[in-house]
Amino acid sequence: MMLQELLYGLAGLAVFVIGLRGALLHDNWLLRLLSLNVCGAGVFITFVAIAYRGLTLPADPVPHALVLTGIVVAVSAMAMALALGRRLRSYDD
Numbered sequence: 001m002m003l004q005e006l007l008y009g010l011a012g013l014a015v016f017v018i019g020l021r022g023a024l025l026h027d028n029w030l031l032r033l034l035s036l037n038v039c040g041a042g043v044f045i046t047f048v049a050i051a052y053r054g055l056t057l058p059a060d061p062v063p064h065a066l067v068l069t070g071i072v073v074a075v076s077a078m079a080m081a082l083a084l085g086r087r088l089r090s091y092d093d
Contacts, residue, residue, distance in 0.1 A: 008049035016042025033081050040074045 019038030026032050044067045051063035 005049050005052045008052065009046055012042045012045030012047075012049055014042070015039075015045060018042075029085055033078065033085070037074060037078060040070065044070060 016039050019035045019040075019042055022035030022038065023032050026035060047063040047067050047070075051060040053059060
């Protein structure tokens, strides 16, 4: 079932490229921040594809632990960036 692993890997790469394109092309800081989160989702999908070992063997738990940790860090960083952006915007007004 190498096809499933390849499809998930290519889907992760496609999501990463879409997020990278958005981060590079948008001028709005909020859209850039959301695009960087899309990039992170692409990386997480790729890690899950790497952990796949076939139908008979269980998935490798290390990439799954890295993905869970990455999700927590991404949510925390997003919250901090939104708070910082809000604070900077209040200073501009």
